[in-house]
Amino acid sequence: MAAPSPFPQQLVHLDLKGAPPRVSYLAEIFPLFRALGASGLLVEYEDMFPYDGPLRLLQATHAYSPSEIQEILLLAQRHELEVIPLVQTFGHMEFVLKHKEFSHLREVDAFPNALNPHQEDSLVLVGTMIDQVMALHRGARWFHIGSDEVYYLGEGEASRQWLQQGQNDVAKLCLTQVAAVARRVLTAHPAVKPIVWDDMLRGIGEQSLTESGIAQLVEPMIWDYVADLDVEGKVALMEKYQRCGFTKLWAASAFKGATGVNQSLTPIGHHLRNHVQWLKVADRGPVGMLQGIALTGWQRYDHFAVLCELLPVGIPSLAVCLQTLQHGMGGYSEKVKDVAGKLLGTSNLEVDVFMRDDLGTFPGSDVLALVTQISFHLRCSVEELLERNRYVTGWFSPFHRKRKLIHPVMIQHFQPEALSLLAQWEAVRQELQVALERILYPDAVEEWMEENVHPLIQRLQDLLRDLDRAMEATDT
Missing domain, CATH: 1.20.58 (Methane Monooxygenase Hydroxylase; Chain G, domain 1)
Known part of the structure; x- marks a missing residue:
């Protein structure tokens, strides 16, 4: 009998900043997610959320309506998939800062990727975004505030002046802003715990992390999508976070969208190996720290990048990865392959080469x-x-x-x-x-x-x- 997954939560990430699915397709695919072993969804709305008021201009042409958001949430509930919304609040803010109405909030005037942490209006902006999303996600237990890849942080004019004062450094600048956003979430929505991508925290010294108090505010999501993931390095990182006061962590793998900016087909073997390595991390890391794992499925590398693998194209990879996680330290096996293949409607599931024949009967298999x-x-x-x-x-x-x-x-x-x-x-x-x-x-x-x-x-x-x-x- 297979050992249970070491990840209590197994979230499928829906990256809506590129090729967002119609709600009708989500209705078809959610039952498969659940059957494969998913327990929830990490929904990265970006410009697909129906922002209102002064934020209405953030909406994409085909942004979901409030009623469609409710339909998605009802579909998720029907199939026992817990929804965690994700809204970028620091880095990857291109979908907001590209608009001239918000361009004054850029960290660097020429680049729309990062928010200026010194502007009071910056916190007002992200607070409003969070409140509008939470208004349609009542009952959510977690809220992901993004904050990864805050490129050029510290290079804006206001930041340069701030960095010249006292003991200020970029690490403190980052921690201060992330903490401010997290407190904004906790103040307005006390039952919700903020999650944050961990890459901006990894290199910060233990003393700075501990003294910042960030460990009492957020749960880091450690992400790494490579096939040869450094298990011992990740275990050491978990132990570092534990020493700094964090009691709960998340992992983030990838089932698609991490092997080429314009990739069309998903290399299942790469993603399978990534998940096998994450299972080793979970087995060797501090006991009881991991809340779960988010299987990311990136649709663009950033707001301005081209599309990579479409969601239907990545479904066989998702199936293999979720089923591998379901078998815990038993990892990938013929049984995993058979179960995943059966759920996909194919008897010819391949992981080491691109599938060419008998691609299944799952929703979107024609694509x-x-x-x-x-x-x-x-x-x-x-x-x-x-x-x-x-x-x-x-x-x-x-x-x-x-x-x-x-x-x-x-x-x-x-x-x-x-x-x-x-x-x-x-x-x-x-x-x-x-x-x-x-x-x-x-x-x-x-x-x-x-x-x-x-x-x-x-x-x-x-x-x-x-x-x-x-x-x-x-x-x-």
Whole structure:
């Protein structure tokens, strides 16, 4: 019998700052999350939350409505998934600070990533954001205030002046702001415990951490997404936090979105190894400290980055990772593979290579199948024709195309193939468009297609257009 998971809570992270799913798709996928072993959701709203009043401009075009938020929460409750909202309040504030109305709150005037901790309006802003989110999440036990990757902290003019005074340093600046936000949460919502990403805390000395009192205010979430995670280093970090007064910690792994800024397919093996390592950390770390683990599924590296793996594409990886956690120190096994495969509707679950056949029957599996087809075959087929077909490279090069030159005999050697390829990929494009529109909003569909499909099809269309022009010129 498998040992129970050492993580009391197992949260699936929904990163809504890119390709947010329609509520109808969440209704389809939440039962699978629960069946796989998830106990909750870490929902990173970013610009998908229906902010109101002066914050209304933060909303994305297709932001969820208040009624849709309530529907999501009811769906989660129905499937016994506890919801923890996540709102960035320090770093990764691009979705707020990109707007001219809030640009005066930037730490560095030129960069919209980090909030200026010296402006009183900064705390007013994040306090208002928190209150609006909490108003729709009554009963939440935790609230994640983000605060990771606060790049350029200390480099703003106000910070430079502050750092020249007394014993001030960047660590103190960071701790002061995180503590202020945490106190704002606790004052307005005393039943809620703030969670914070831990990367800005890791390098701070034990004395500074202890004296700041931050341990009484927040629960750090230690994140690391690499396959060869340093187990002993993470155990030592947990022990450091324990010495500084923290009584509870969280871990954060990744099931997708951590292996390439424009990754299309999810390397399951990488994420599986990451989770196996986290199980070792949980086994060797201080007893009773871990509240749980968040399986992150990043959709963009930041607000301005391109989309990485879409949620349906990452579902098989999520299945393997959640089931591995369910088996505790037993880790990954054939039983894990069989159970995950059964829940996904596939008998051919692969972890060490990208899946190509029998991709399952889970909600969104059609998207995975089509994205796989495009990733493996579209680019290759177009490049094979345009860059390795001797008749194209030899008799219809860029030089020929620009001058509308073509030997009539050579047309028969590549025109039929180009027409066939274009028809084939147009059909796939249309099928994928329909599949994506069922799950995602129009702007996300447009973005993914423009990044991954349209440019390749356009190359075929351009070739055939230039060929038609050259044939017309030859006929005259």
